Amino acid sequence: MTTLITGGTGRTGGSLARLLHAADRPFLVASRTGKSSNPDFKAVTFDWFDPSTYENAFKDDIVPPVDRVYLLPPGGLMATLTQSGPFIGFAISKGVKRFVLLTSSQTLRGTPALGEIHQYLIDKGVEYTVLKPTWYMQNFNANFLHSIRKDNEVFSASGEGKVPWVSTEDVAQAAFDALTIEKSPNTEWLVLGPELYSIDHAAELLSSILGRKITHKKNTALEQEEMYKGMGAPPDLSHLLADLERLIKEGKEAALVDQPAEGKYVGKRILEQFFLENRDLWIV
Ligand SMILES: NC(=O)c1ccc[n+]([C@@H]2O[C@H](COP(=O)([O-])OP(=O)(O)OC[C@H]3O[C@@H](n4cnc5c(N)ncnc54)[C@H](OP(=O)(O)O)[C@@H]3O)[C@@H](O)[C@H]2O)c1
Structure with a gap:
């Protein structure tokens, strides 16, 4: 096979x-x-x-x-x-x-x-x-990479909302398990990281690792949508992304950690480890 x-x-x-x-x-x-x-x-x-x-x-x-x-x-x-x-x-x-x-x-x-x-x-x-x-840790070295390097800033419409940031490596591990386990699960799994972090908190962590201040620019959902469009994203995707960030602000992403254990796959990698391993990417 x-x-x-x-x-x-x-x-x-x-x-x-x-x-x-x-x-x-x-x-x-x-x-x-x-x-x-x-x-x-x-x-x-x-x-x-x-x-x-x-x-x-x-x-x-x-x-x-x-x-x-x-x-x-x-x-x-x-x-x-x-x-x-x-x-x-x-x-x-x-x-x-x-x-x-x-x-x-x-x-x-x-x-x-x-x-x-x-x-x-x-x-x-x-x-x-x-x-x-849920949201990938790797967004910090993709969507946010340029703004962290250039403006010492992360931007979002997620306010104080928290996210159980997951590593794409843990998503792959979930895929590996689902593909190789003898009996197919025939179900859906939320794939989450082990810790909840707001973007404020993540920016503080990154600041301490980089030794310079990284701030969180809090946009409204509309401002965020316009910003995505300005970055070249299609209008429907820009709207969707901003709306998903609104859900974070409303606590919907954090609430996922309370879902029943059988519907969740919780990864092992933590945000601090990810920041430490990729530190050089954000050095200017
Ligand atoms: N970012 C987040 O926080 C987040 C959270 C939850 C879910 N997601 C989902 O994760 C997805 C991204 O997954 P990822 O990070 O593993 O992907 P990725 O690193 O963005 O890679 C995309 C892959 O798609 C392939 N591809 C693109 N167009 C193709 C085409 N026409 N035919 C065949 N292959 C094509 C590319 O391969 P080649 O260029 O080599 O063909 C590339 O390997 C998102 O699209 C989103 O739906 C993202």
């Missing part, structure tokens, strides 16, 4: 590839270039928007055949079933039995975009696990 990793050159997919490699489990990285970030990892050309690439993962020379897939649908939080359904259906027709789908903590089954893909897996009767991560 081989696992096909869509988004296999990305953060969660790349970590998943390393975990499968370390466990000596066969896997195949899917990427638009047909290359993996690690030359030792086998890769195939795959583009969600080009059905002629779907067959590549199912050719006769892929031994053992692909029978499970990590799904990172294109378009992130705005991913649609119209775009991702054709490949999922194709994979099922080729014998794939198990899927692990990445959505997000506030995505409800059956709701537009990612929630429809979640429902589609259930309707198809395949083995599945839907991973619903």
Whole structure:
């Protein structure tokens, strides 16, 4: 059994590839270039928007055949079933039995975009696990990287709200478990980190690690939406991101830690460790 990793050159997919490699489990990285970030990892050309690439993962020379897939649908939080359904259906027709789908903590089954893909897996009767991560620690070295380096600032519409920040490596560990466990969980897991931090508190922690003051600029949801648009994000995504930050402010992300244990996957990595390990990125 081989696992096909869509988004296999990305953060969660790349970590998943390393975990499968370390466990000596066969896997195949899917990427638009047909290359993996690690030359030792086998890769195939795959583009969600080009059905002629779907067959590549199912050719006769892929031994053992692909029978499970990590799904990172294109378009992130705005991913649609119209775009991702054709490949999922194709994979099922080729014998794939198990899927692990990445959505997000506030995505409800059956709701537009990612929630429809979640429902589609259930309707198809395949083995599945839907991973619903909270906000990634790695946002501090992506979305926030430039503003921390340039303005010593993190900006959000999340006010004093707290987040159980999770590492993408722990999201990958959840994916690994769901893909390799003998009996498929056939459920959804909130994927959370072990500690709650507001952005104020995270900025204080980062300040002490960097030895310079990092502040949290508190925007309204509308200001935040405009800011995302100014950074080049499409209007609908800008609106969604600002709205998700409003939910943090209202305590909805912090409340996830009180959900029943069986519906949660709690990672091990903590924010302080992440800041210490990546300290050089924010040094100017
Ligand atoms: N940021 C957060 O706090 C947060 C929280 C919860 C959930 N999420 C979810 O996590 C997702 C990102 O996951 P991630 O961090 O693992 O991904 P990532 O590092 O952003 O990587 C995205 C991957 O998608 C691949 N890709 C892009 N377009 C493609 C296409 N047309 N066909 C095939 N592959 C394509 C890229 O591979 P190639 O370029 O090599 O083809 C890349 O490997 C978000 O989209 C969001 O839905 C994020």
